[in-house]
Amino acid sequence: MNNENLLVTLETSDDAAVYRLNEEIALVQTLDFFTPVVDDPYTYGQIAAANSLSDVYAMGGTPLTAMNITCFPSCLATDVLKDILRGGADKIIEAGALLVGGHSVEDDEPKYGLSVTGVVHPSKVWANSKARVGDYLVLTKPLGTGILNTAIKADLATPMQYDAAVKTMITLNKYAFEAVKDFNISACTDITGFGFLGHAYEMAKGSGVSLEIYSGKVPLIEGALDFAEMGVIPAGMYANKKHIEDNVFIDASIREAIQDILFDPQTSGGLLLAIHPEDIEKALENLKKIKKNEFSVVGRIASKDQYAIYLHK
Numbered sequence: 001m002n003n004e005n006l007l008v009t010l011e012t013s014d015d016a017a018v019y020r021l022n023e024e025i026a027l028v029q030t031l032d033f034f035t036p037v038v039d040d041p042y043t044y045g046q047i048a049a050a051n052s053l054s055d056v057y058a059m060g061g062t063p064l065t066a067m068n069i070t071c072f073p074s075c076l077a078t079d080v081l082k083d084i085l086r087g088g089a090d091k092i093i094e095a096g097a098l099l100v101g102g103h104s105v106e107d108d109e110p111k112y113g114l115s116v117t118g119v120v121h122p123s124k125v126w127a128n129s130k131a132r133v134g135d136y137l138v139l140t141k142p143l144g145t146g147i148l149n150t151a152i153k154a155d156l157a158t159p160m161q162y163d164a165a166v167k168t169m170i171t172l173n174k175y176a177f178e179a180v181k182d183f184n185i186s187a188c189t190d191i192t193g194f195g196f197l198g199h200a201y202e203m204a205k206g207s208g209v210s211l212e213i214y215s216g217k218v219p220l221i222e223g224a225l226d227f228a229e230m231g232v233i234p235a236g237m238y239a240n241k242k243h244i245e246d247n248v249f250i251d252a253s254i255r256e257a258i259q260d261i262l263f264d265p266q267t268s269g270g271l272l273l274a275i276h277p278e279d280i281e282k283a284l285e286n287l288k289k290i291k292k293n294e295f296s297v298v299g300r301i302a303s304k305d306q307y308a309i310y311l312h313k
Contacts, residue, residue: 012129012206030055033113045087051268052114057177058190060126061118068102071111126188129206137299140176141270144224161223179286184276191269204308213299228257236265
C-alpha cells in the first residue's frame with residue numbers, strides 16, 4: 001500500500017478516510033454507532049443510519065455499501081432489533097446504497113450504526129482542512145438536537161418539538177450534498193458530537209484560518225432555545241465548551257443560552273460548507289429547491305487571527 005494514496009490523514013480529525021484507488025476513483029470509508037436517542041426502535045435505526053451515512057457526504061462522496069454494527073441485550077425482544085435494523089435499512093435504500101452484511105454482539109445496552117463505503121473523485125474531496133479565505137459558511141440543518149433529546153428523555157418536549165427533532169435527525173445529508181456538489185466547495189464537515197463550534201474549530205485549525213460566525217444567522221430547531229434557557233443541557237455541551245473555549249472569541253452581547261446551543265452535541269446534524277463567493281447565490285437557490293431542511297449562511301472564512309473562531313451577534 002502506498003501512503004501517498006491516503007488523501008485524508010488522521011491529523012485533521014476529518015469525517016472519514018479517503019484512499020485513492022486510481023486517477024478517477026478514491027475510496028471513502030467510515031463507521032459510527034451509538035446508543036438510542038429516542039424510544040422508538042425504527043426511528044432510532046433511521047437516525048443512527050443517517051448519522052453514519054453523513055460522513056461520506058461530508059467528504060464529497062457517494063455511499064455505495066453499508067454494513068450493520070449492532071450490540072443488543074438478550075433481555076429485549078428480537079422484534080425490537082428487527083425494527084432497528086429495518087429503520088437503518090430504509091435509510092440505506094434512500095441513500096441509494098446497498099446493505100451488504102454486518103456484525104452483532106450481545107451487550108447490556110443497545111447500540112447501532114453502520115460501516116459505510118463510498119467513492120469520490122480524488123480531485124473533489126471535501127476535506128475539513130482546506131477552507132479558503134473569503135468563502136462563505138453555510139449550515140444545512142438547524143441546531144439543538146442534543147438539548148431536545150435531553151428534554152425528550154425528561155418528558156418535557158411537546159409532540160411538535162419531538163417531531164421537529166426527529167425530522168432533523170432522520171434527514172439524510174444526501175439532499176444538501178446533491179444540491180451543492182457541482183459548486184466550488186473548499187471544505188466541509190458534518191456537525192455531530194463536538195457541536196457546531198467544535199467542528200467549526202476543527203475546520204479553522206486544520207485549514208490555518210479563522211472563522212467569522214454570526215450567531216443570529218444560525219438556524220435553531222423549534223424549542224431548543226426555550227429549553228436552553230431553562231437549563232435543560234446535556235453534559236456533552238459542557239465538555240465541548242471546555243475543550244475549545246480558549247480558541248473562541250464570543251461577543252459579550254450573545255445570550256448564554258445561544259452559546260450553549262452552539263456548543264451542544266448534535267446527532268445526525270447538517271453539513272458545514274465553505275462555498276466560493278462566485279457560487280454562493282446558485283448554491284443557496286439549489287438548497288432552497290430541495291425543501292428538505294432549514295439552511296443558512298452563518299459566516300465567512302477569514303485570515304488566521306488570534307482566535308480560531310470569532311462569534312458575533
